[in-house]
Amino acid sequence: MLIELEKRKEPSQTMLYLTPVIAVLATMIVGGILFTLIGHNGFAAVKEIFITPVIDTHKWQDLGIKAAPLILIAVGLSIGFRANVWNIGAEGQYIVGGLAGTGIALLTWELEGWWILPLMCVAGAIGGALYASIPAFLKTKLNVNEILSSLMLTYASIQLLYYLMRGPWKDPEGFNFPQTRLFNDSQILPEIIPGTIVHLGVPLAFIIALIAWFVMSKSIFGFQIRVVGSAPAAARYGGFSAKRTIWMAMLIGGGFAGLAGIFEAAGPFQQMVPQFPTGYGFTAIIVAFLGRLHPIGIILGGLVLAISYVGGEIAQTSLGLPNAAAGIFQAMMLFFLLAADILVKYRLKLNVANQTGDAS
């Protein structure tokens, strides 16, 4: 007996929107069971990780600042993924973007002025985009697999960060700690809600996601991205260049990641430290998939992942779970989503016997 997949005539719209919800629910149930089996209180873990951050209003500011970089990076990546460009080096572009912005901050540390912060942000975006242009160049000129090249560059960028922190950019008054000096007031993102930690980067990330939504659904550029990703021959027929699209997708992905990097440096960190890379660039890939590569879906996906991050921290203190435990839930969400994905295009059918295939 075999479970066969029967292709639907049209992809199921219901399933398209339902599967992420199914995935989150399945994660809560199966995750709870898994934690119980390992010897923890599974029910409490699920409650702390998924429920507490939502019902505890004090945690909302944390949700915002965690969701913002995830959303920003994921929106950029989703544009590439839609064009079939697999930039998975956003973590590296995030780091280089953060460093580029920090470079401006260190150059201007004795100055004041409204123009410094925007300049840092522009530098961050350009830094990320430039770093992404390496795999773009290798892909379009030499047909080098962008998955491998962008991933390798991520690990190289971490070393660049360590080098700068240990050497040239080390705070001269910092007791030899490997970190930069603190940014001055012209260099940090202002709080937008007084008394909270919510910085300007948070609403900007949401606004950029909304702009991306508009561009992807309303513009010829968004159309081009989708055509190149879905049917390269049709794209050529429609007059769209595949190489130019690869470049655009990589530059946007890198630029958004770089912007997220400088937001993070000029926001929560207010300086550059070796602990700067926290895996947002990788988690954002999960966010992009969870959000169905759609900016609005990504906002929701980013919030869900932010909940799991914040919840993970809560569970760390209240239940003594290790910090990485939230990752189990994050990964499971993607596993369940990918598994449930098949329901969008196929329906499951039980099939008994009727073998005609090869007998190997």
Next chain:
Amino acid sequence: MTDKSNYRIELEAITKSFPGVLANDRVSFSIKPGEIHALLGENGAGKSTLVKMIYGIMQPDEGEIRWEGEAIKVANPKAARQLGVGMVFQHFSLFEAMTVLENIALGMDAKISQNLLEEKIREVMDVYGLKLDPHRIVSTLSVGERQRIEIVRALLLNPRLLIMDEPTSVLTPQEVAQLFGTLRKLSKTGCSILYISHKLHEIKELCDQATILRGGKVVGACDPKQETSKSMAEMMIGGDLKQIEKDVKTEFGAPRFVVDNLSQSGEGDFGVALSDISFSVRAGEIFGIAGVAGNGQNELLMVLSGEIPASNADTIKLDGKSVADQNILQRRKHGLCAVPEERNGHAAVVDFSLSDNALLTARERMNLASGGLIKHSEARSYTDDVISTFGVKTTGAHSPAGSLSGGNLQKFVVGREIMQNPDVLLISQPTWGVDAGAAAAIHQAIVDLAENGSAIIVISQDLDELLAICDEMAVINEGKLSKTLKVGEASVDEIGLLMGGVHGEPNTNQDSVENAHAH
């Protein structure tokens, strides 16, 4: 089915249908040991389906296959190989980065040591005069050499029936001659050969018997050596083919689309090289390009539409202005629209809505976008116009293109281009896989567009279609275009011969190129 048969294989009333198509309709024929048997027919006549059933890739719905007198069921290719059926596919199943030896080893069902295999390969190559270096990597080999791998792979299994599916479509004349030598030697050893082709001169030269398929049915059987190419062409194209009555239009406007000595090398993903193609189409004229698939039609369409940049300037002129250095968008803006042959993934994106598919090509000419933004409601209303004008059966502009039947999607794609009111329309296989009603509608629309003064180029393998709607036509063969024929004056025989590849024989070919120049 009692006494031992004289035949190696007999097919009896084989029927196979797919949703909406009867691919094989009670097909019967038989092949003797040592016989080279041709299976002749146009593309879509049902040849491939039939051989797939013999080789066990598909199962017949009805009918019987007898192997040396015994009724059998061929469950899968492995079972076919065990019987002694070998097959050389038109599309090779080779592994580019691996050696010849490794490729052949992969095709063997039994485990065999490399040294012994190499010895056997050399033996087979000696016997049949095939030359191959077993240690070369496939990606460095020519197409002919690649085919030899497939042939050696099949021969090593000591087949008693070898199926060759369009083996010469990718070979040079010298390679074809070599292949025929090999096949003749093989048939002398008693191996039967089923040779699938639509090239009449090849069949006359090589085959002992021929079965002719048309529309899934056997329409004739003959000894090709006794027939003329003309008589076989008539059977292949259809005995019922009459001279089409068509008002012979004599009044045309000025030349709108002129192609002058267009050549393009056949490198990379660009399959067939084009050489010295010249023709001219006047306002109000429909120009047909006939020919068997794979003779450069796709390449010609892509170079003419601008999808692939032309290698020489001034080879393509639209209303007297060279467009050869323009890309597809610029040419479209200048009034040149095109419909490629492949609907799925080329002319249309199957996952996209019809409305988005309208945007794909009509956004500039129909003002469906401005300032880089899509005008969704305009796109929808243009899509609705196409749907209603061309009677496209669909649930609406939002439906994915993939949800439409082939005929309806084709009507949509053709309609999308025609309603942009192009000055020049290039259209390839306008009614491929389309039902009769849809085909008539598409033909009418093409004729109407010409009436309005557009110049139209129709590339088709369907001769009936070309004769029905074109004013002038030419035949493409191996990347070369024949002289231009007037449809009212051209005889079916002449066109059939050109199509069947008689034209492809070197001397006649030379001839026609000169004619084309003179034209």
Next chain:
Amino acid sequence: MNDTIIISIIMTVVGASTPILLAALGELIVEKSGVLNLGIEGMMLIGAVVGFAVTLTTGFHLLGIIIAMLASTLSAMLFAYLTLTLTANQVATGLALTIFGIGISSLMGEPYVGKTIEIFSSWFPASLAEHPQLRVIFGYSPLVYVSLILTVSVSYFLKKTRAGLILRAVGESDTSAHSIGYSVIGVRYAAVAFGGAMAGLAGCYFSLVLTPLWSEELTAGRGWIALALVVFAAWKPSRLLFGAYLFGAIMTLELHAKAAGFSFIAPELLAAMPYLATIVVLALISLRKSSGLAAPACLAKPFKPST
């Protein structure tokens, strides 16, 4: 430098190289079949924690290793099911497997933090294994010898066996392999399972040999180095061995550079070297397409058999 220092440097390099060699051997087979599994780091951690836990509980290193390999293989099968059967995106699934492995190993390993076990040390008699000079040959953990035997075996398997030929064929052209009659999905499942087992073995090397203890994220990103190594070696086992020891030497040098604080080369540049070298190799491979060194043509592309 005297002999003792050279010998201890050699032994340190071999120690640093062995786990990446083991994991890379597995990933090499996986990629040769046309699958890209980015979950190496996660599978290694699962192997490391399970190996440690079982060894600590039972006292048998071998049992720990076997169960660790089974556990990693199980996680690899989750990857295989999603990507091969359900044709999910390999990149996303692999990354999720790494995140999952980091999380689950931290959770499972919590009770074992700070505990130690006896090192899984040489099986040779102390007279050889601790001999001042001969220890450079006999003084390693059994897993080091296993890694060398496996390198030769994988090389032999790919070059000389029919199964290896089929594996390469599946990675080279899934459609051709399918049309000749090979089970593409079946071959890939087997390859991914092997990759999982090898990652588990590599993980055990960390928790049973190198440290030997358990701490969170014990493997410290070595899974990514292993991934780089496969590409650096242009998918050839012999180069893999060379590359593993080269990368191991670089990592050792980096540690010493940090400790000694010498300045002729930044330790960070050394640490980045494997990745940068890999990118250079990728570009070179692409420049010389016909050299037979190219990536498996079907790498990371999902395969859906028609009919």
